[in-house]
Amino acid sequence: MSSYPFNNSFTRQFRQELPVTFCAEEKPFQQIVLSTYGRRSEEEINALGKSLNDQIPDNAIISRLLSKLTQKDSRDAARLTAFVQETHNELRNHASSEPFTAQYYKHLIELLVSFQELVAEYDMNGQELLLGNLNACYFNETSFAVSQSVDSEEVATMHRIIEDYLYQVGEYYQYFHMLLQKEQEQGKDKSRVQVMSHVSYYLDTLITCTEKMIINMEITLDMLLEWETSLQNRESQVLFN
Structure with a gap:
């Protein structure tokens, strides 16, 4: 079977639109949507942001x-x-x-x-x-x-x-x-x-x-x-x- 690799610029648009999903309540941050079980406080959301912080390039x-x-x-x-x-x-x-x-x-x-x-x-x-x-x-x-x-x-x-x-x-x-x-x-x-x-x-x-x-x-x-x-x-x- 032939292999057809995706163009990076084509696939990037889907990564940008992909939500981080935990189900239930959603909280948008521009290109990122956080969904959580039940109600989550600002502190909990920010703690998650901090954990993701180190993984962001640059x-x-x-x-x-x-x-x-x-x-x-x-x-x-x-x-x-x-x-x-x-x-x-x-x-x-x-x-x-x-x-x-x-x-x-x-x-x-x-x-x-x-x-x-x-x-x-x-x-x-x-x-x-x-x-x-x-x-x-x-x-x-x-x-x-x-x-x-x-x-x-x-x-x-x-x-x-x-x-x-x-x-x-x-x-x-x-x-x-x-x-x-x-x-x-x-x-x-x-x-x-x-x-x-x-x-x-x-x-x-x-x-x-x-x-x-x-x-x-x-x-x-x-x-x-x-x-x-x-x-x-x-x-x-x-x-x-």
Whole structure:
């Protein structure tokens, strides 16, 4: 007898419409319908959702990304923004009180304003955009519904957006290092004990905070690449099976 394998896209529509049936009362969640014996509480339905949660493709890595972005990255970004603002205010005060070096301070202030705008842009058009996309395709224990799916090309696009911001932040990071080196060279005097200037302190701390942001972005990129690779593998299987 000849074998006629079904096309994956043809069979997928039936899997989407297939209810999870336990008989009796039904509770729809968009593409999934739960039927249970007798009456079931919201807690029981949600417990079932939680048990199915681990079996949904990509849900684990999406959950990891969400936790990282909301619990660590957002805190580090808030600390960086607060310190940049603090440094901006302090340097502005120095520029007002020290007219002979005011131009130097003004250059640093302009640099900080530009960097702060980049960090704010990344927060809105990079991190928040990524969070929105992740939340849109994440199943949690309180709902089986999903508002959209995602393919490898969409994940690759998110990767490129974050990567572009990483490059820009890295440019500032290198420039902060150059300014700190110049500041330290100007203060070198072997005849006395070295004391870090207030500008050196601000630059050194700013470098540390920026480095944390860069590390967070690099880890995010690694996780997105892992997700993209996983999607590409499944898309290849769908194409050739």
